[in-house]
Amino acid sequence: MHTPIHTLSFSRTLLSAAVAGTFALAAVTASADLSSRYVDNDGDMIADMPSDESQWVDPDTLVFAYTPVEDPAVYADVWADFLDHLSEATGKNVQFFPVQSNAAQQEALRAGRLHVAGFNTGGVPVAVNCGGFRPFAMMAAEDGSFGYEMEIITYPDSGIETVADLAGRQLAFTSETSNSGFRAPSALLMSEYGLAAGEDFETAFSGSHDNSILGVVNKDYDAAAIANSVAKRMLSRDVVSADDYNVIYTSETFPTTAYGLANNLNPELAQQIQDAFFSYDWEGSALEAEFANSGEAQFIPITYQENWSVIRTIADANGVTYDCD
Template sequence: MKHLLITAAFTFAGTAAFADFQLDAPYTDDDGDMVADIPTDPAQLVDPAQLIFAYTPVEDPAVYAEAWSDFLAHMEEVTGKPVQFFPVQSNAAQIEAMRAGRLHVAGFNTGSNPLAIACAGFRPFAMMAADDGSFGYEMEFITHPESGIASVEDIRGKTMAFTSETSNSGFKAPSALLAAEYDMEAGTDFTPAFSGAHDNSILGVANRDYDAAAIANSVLTRMVDRGVVSMDQITSIYKSETFPTTGYGTAHNLTPELQEAIRDAFFSFDWEGTSLAEEFSKSGESQFIPITFAEHWSVVRDIDAAMGVSYDCN
């Protein structure tokens, strides 16, 4: 099987935004909802004996394998199929796994949703939210108390950690902000580093490997609650508007009946007393709510457009 390389091309000043969101050639969007249609040809549908689930890449997958265990048991009961947790090491690997048919159900991080939809036929339908229906997280710039950084302007000449180029809060939003509001470009005004995950960036700042980092504060909240880092090690110098959080959904070519059963597993799950609640209540989340890519990811697409982001799925 041909190895799929998924990249995002980024340009900044003087580049016109790409106005239209396009799906890659294998996928169609006849109903105009911006995500891949379920195939109408039965020969193109799959009904796997076992479902593979992956959560967005994290520094310690074992923690999240346990956190998702009660939910995956519930999905097994609803769908009648065994479900395996699949730890992924990068956003690109997660997208590639779904495009290749090795991943059926997934939570893709905020910035990866457009790539997963365009390049892998991902169909998101759910997001975590608080009891009152509020959702999302903020991007923060963090540093450590001995860095000499007291404001965003002080990042000049320092090392700034990002997560990966597909991440909204870990790369795209902070890069757009630094360029537009502070006239700062990576490689010219500061030294960029890529940690691979938000928890890696947070640990890197706490351990003074990086001077500063752009991170999702929901991850920071959970790490502080678990005692992985202390707020004594972290100083926040900037907080953004609220962004949507991880989007959950299925591969486009699962049978309609299976996609509906998986959807039902998310919305019928009783969080109280579960391993999922134990982990995600740390960032205020207690339920799954319905979402659409067209509506809830409009701010992310706006950031991509402002940066001149294009996606290469070949």
């Protein structure tokens, strides 16, 4: 029951919307988005490491957080072996921080309580510009392919067969910083269907993709915008079944969770952390068991400047600004 009824390239959507004057897609230099707390002298769109060694941080315990999920305790176990590997590679104690919301994760980074993290796709620009996040890795398949699609789902017999049927109904988002859980569907619904959130359809914010999926399955929400990578993992764990919901829209492929670190870590420690990601052996690990069902089998190097270009375009389309100071 997961055959998408409608698939549309976001590149075409955004281009047509720009021509129609719905939103401006003018290029914005990254340095203009960064908080005044940071500098970007090399032009790579992320905060430089401090040039003053006295500002470097070298904690005894590294704190790691994965993007918020419905049950953080499940992912504490999923990440346990990797964090042991990270501890061995750095000589540091490593603590898993089970964040409850995107806002809590962003605040922990900004306050200096979070050193290594995986931020959700839409939250990466916020973490980069407001928290000095330096993304360097992403999960990928064995062949190097990566990413996920935004899907709009509904429960069977909801009366919603197409995106246009969302008019007058309720659509659940995850959080305002989420790409697939808010920004991408917001741009789509307005530009392609003329549906404005809060005017043409009711909105709710669930806090996570897991919550949105469960909310639709339990008929708490008429529909929801989700990341299908999360749905695949929930299906593999038998949290939901293939008959529990229908997909009425599937987007183009977006980059998935970005892994990175705080910009003020001691450069030697920062390098050890990056090396740990790329030297990790997935075979037989809990990470492999959890993420294989959504296609991931390794960490690959990324850059914010290149890999998050489409996400920044969508953010621009939604009029997103980063007033961090």
